[in-house]
Amino acid sequence: MQTVSVSLAANPYEIVISSGIFPQFGEYFKKWVPGARQAVVVTDTNVEPLYGMKIAEILADAGIANDLCVVEAGEESKCPEVAQMLWERLIECGADRKTVVVAVGGGVVGDLAGFVAATLNRGIPFIQVPTTLLAQVDSSVGGKTGINIPQGKNLVGAFWQPKGVLMDMTSLQTLDDRQYRAGLAEVVKYGVILDADFFAFLEQNISAVNARQEDVLARIIARSCELKAQIVIEDERETSGRRAILNYGHTFGHAVEKLCGFGTYLHGEAVGIGMSFAAKLAMKLEPEKKELQELSERQDALLEALHIPTQVPDLPRDAVLSAMLHDKKTENGTIRFVLPNRLGECVMKTVEGVESFI
Ligand SMILES: NC(=O)c1ccc[n+]([C@@H]2O[C@H](COP(=O)([O-])OP(=O)(O)OC[C@H]3O[C@@H](n4cnc5c(N)ncnc54)[C@H](O)[C@@H]3O)[C@@H](O)[C@H]2O)c1
Ligand SMILES: [Zn+2]
Known part of the structure; x- marks a missing residue:
């Protein structure tokens, strides 16, 4: 227990x-x-x-x-x-x-x-x-x-x-596969933004996670709850901005969810696509940082091994941009993204000219 x-x-x-x-x-x-x-x-x-x-x-x-x-x-x-x-x-x-x-x-x-x-x-x-x-x-x-x-x-x-x-x-044994994977996307998110060791634990236990092995599940659920609880304790009512890092993958993910029609992608599936996009965006913004390329590759590999989608569906660029601009995480027309700095650490960044990255 x-x-x-x-x-x-x-x-x-x-x-x-x-x-x-x-x-x-x-x-x-x-x-x-x-x-x-x-x-x-x-x-x-x-x-x-x-x-x-x-x-x-x-x-x-x-x-x-x-x-x-x-x-x-x-x-x-x-x-x-x-x-x-x-x-x-x-x-x-x-x-x-x-x-x-x-x-x-x-x-x-x-x-x-x-x-x-x-x-x-x-x-x-x-x-x-x-x-x-x-x-x-x-x-x-x-x-x-x-x-x-x-x-x-x-x-x-x-x-x-x-x-x-x-x-x-x-x-969790009665949950259907898509619902299960949608939850896993948020689990991967905690590893990327807060805990590199936890991310590595997931990489090392892919088959146990896919098989819903209960001892491994208990560990990943407990760690996810600890990580989220820590952020919530630091910023219970979303006033300091700290809690916003939990939105990693969500700005782009919400746009995908909305444009494809709610229900086409489950929320977690869209978050997988959003995380994949955010890591690539971070990489393009700082091409000299080799660790960002490695992070993006490891993240995509883990998401795919867990059967979480990473491929951006074919969507009109203008529509994606306007959906992101209407997302509540935007301020004054510029788009604020949660982007990884390195595995286990992320920052909020205001990105201009996002259209050239879509
Ligand atoms: N409060 C928050 O901080 C927060 C954070 C993330 C998401 N949400 C909200 O959570 C909701 C999504 O939650 P969800 O993904 O759990 O969806 P859900 O509650 O709709 O559950 C998904 C489906 O699984 C079924 N189900 C539930 N448990 C089952 C089980 N053990 N076995 C078989 N079937 C089962 C449900 O009946 C439902 O059909 C959204 O409304 C979202 O806004 C809230
Ligand atoms: Zn979410």
């Missing part, structure tokens, strides 16, 4: 990572929210039969009364209408300030249920049980919750830290 402490001054909590740990959820629940007697488990239609119902039963066996709320699987559920339905359901279930919202599912369920917990009664306790790799290494760490509105993704939200996060490696 691995435990990662997220030592935020006001809301410290732990992330517990292990195989076959779900049966102990009742004990963690009582430890993380002492005295709580009621829970509402939020899950989606795919995760309900796999893990949602089990978590609800485990809580009931531990003496915690609970209701199960199931939303349609998919990004469309991260919307005001579904949030409203959940607020209403929680009130019907008799929720008060001590009721705990338990999110069982991927990033959609985590962001949505976290937002509902952050806003009902001005904030009620929340526990995350992430079941996708992306949710385990990314969305369940850091306290960002939110929903989409027609004007944009994640435009309405709140910072709301969970009381605890429980991850069971066995839940």
Whole structure:
């Protein structure tokens, strides 16, 4: 079992990572929210039969009364209408300030249920049980919750830290291949921007990672959570700019995601393409730095070995540029990129004349 402490001054909590740990959820629940007697488990239609119902039963066996709320699987559920339905359901279930919202599912369920917990009664306790790799290494760490509105993704939200996060490696065995790889792209990202040894560990364990070997998975998930947690502790509310380095590969990735039509590439797949682009951009900006060429080659080789796309699809250059200019990471018309300096270290750079690099 691995435990990662997220030592935020006001809301410290732990992330517990292990195989076959779900049966102990009742004990963690009582430890993380002492005295709580009621829970509402939020899950989606795919995760309900796999893990949602089990978590609800485990809580009931531990003496915690609970209701199960199931939303349609998919990004469309991260919307005001579904949030409203959940607020209403929680009130019907008799929720008060001590009721705990338990999110069982991927990033959609985590962001949505976290937002509902952050806003009902001005904030009620929340526990995350992430079941996708992306949710385990990314969305369940850091306290960002939110929903989409027609004007944009994640435009309405709140910072709301969970009381605890429980991850069971066995839940990843049922995840489909593309979803699994999309999560791996964010794992590779942490290695490139923050930890060269971790990057090398991934290179050395490609077949175990592809085979979803649980001991290796536990290590990479724990390290990813540690690295993300460290950044979040340094910049909890995205005010100092430090947290922005987590957007490595995302400026170009978001443009690809948007221009190809959301859904053509999963977010993580687009991030793979974005990282490949960003490393090449860094290389072209500083051609004398040989280590950048090596970094770009090693990164592409690792992404490809993990079956994450790196090839930029054929897109009109002007459209890519304008999509990047509209991305929220841009300032005054110039484009700010997170670019690698060397393996394990990156910087924010304002790049002019990006069109000549696309
Ligand atoms: N809050 C943050 O900091 C943050 C960071 C990154 C991404 N996000 C958000 O996360 C969301 C994406 O999360 P996601 O990739 O987990 O998507 P998701 O929640 O839609 O899950 C992907 C699919 O896998 C299914 N699923 C979940 N667990 C499963 C399992 N164990 N076995 C089989 N199927 C399973 C789901 O039902 C869904 O169909 C986006 O909305 C994104 O904005 C948030
Ligand atoms: Zn991402």
